[in-house]
Amino acid sequence: MDRLGSGRPPLPSRRDQRADRSVDVLDVAAAGLMLAAPEGGLRVMASSNEAIHVVELVEVQADEGPCLDCYRTGEPVTTADLAAEDDRWPRFAPVARHAGFRSVHAVPMRVRQSVIGALNLFNDVPGVLDDVARQVIDNTVTIPPRQS
Numbered sequence: 001m002d003r004l005g006s007g008r009p010p011l012p013s014r015r016d017q018r019a020d021r022s023v024d025v026l027d028v029a030a031a032g033l034m035l036a037a038p039e040g041g042l043r044v045m046a047s048s049n050e051a052i053h054v055v056e057l058v059e060v061q062a063d064e065g066p067c068l069d070c071y072r073t074g075e076p077v078t079t080a081d082l083a084a085e086d087d088r089w090p091r092f093a094p095v096a097r098h099a100g101f102r103s104v105h106a107v108p109m110r111v112r113q114s115v116i117g118a119l120n121l122f123n124d125v126p127g128v129l130d131d132v133a134r135q136v137i138d139n140t141v142t143i144p145p146r147q148s
Contacts, residue, residue, distance in 0.1 A: 029101065029124040032056040034067050035109070035117035042071055042117060051099045052122060055092075059120075062091035070106035070118040077106040081126040102126045 030052035034042040042060055047053035059065035066077040066089075079085055080103050085093040096104065101122040109117040121129065 028105075028121045028129075030122040032067070032120040032122075033109070033117065034060070034071070034120070036071070036115075042068060045117070052101075052120075055096050055099050055101070055122070056120065058095045059092050062089075064089045065092035065096075066104050066106035067118040067120045070108050071115060074108050074110075074115045076108065077104075078128055079104050080128050083126075096122070100124050103128070105129050 031046075031048045032044065032052045032055070033046040034056065035045045037043040041063075044053065044056045044060060047056060056067070059067055066079060070077045082093050082097050082102055082104060101124060103123045103126050105121045105123075105128070106118045107121070108115045109119055
């Protein structure tokens with residue numbers, strides 16, 4: 001799809017650029033952001049690349065996966081090896097692995113104390129996030145209220 005018929009690729013949205021920055025800062029393979037939709041559930045809002053966008057869409061359509069679990073519980077979800085998650089997420093896990101991802105970490109996004117969505121961080125190797133990444137996440141996933 002081009003930008004207004006110009007023949008050039010579409011410009012990345014500001015949200016997608018933020019997902020890209022998450023990948024760079026946290027040293028993960030891909031990132032996706034889902035936020036609560038007014039009608040309920042979650043909506044894919046940003047993706048660091050097309051592959052993760054498709055995986056996130058499958059997660060929403062299948063109504064299963066780490067981002068949804070994280071949003072529903074308000075707690076981080078860590079999966080060090082997606083190969084062990086077929087029973088937990090029978091539709092999501094195989095799609096994520098087929099896209100090249102081996103581990104995923106979901107963290108709740110909050111405004112004050114309300115969970116408004118979740119950030120999914122995918123890696124192409126099994127494992128957990130390092131201490132630096134966890135500290136960065138702990139300090140950035142709460143969105144401060146607007147100042148009047």
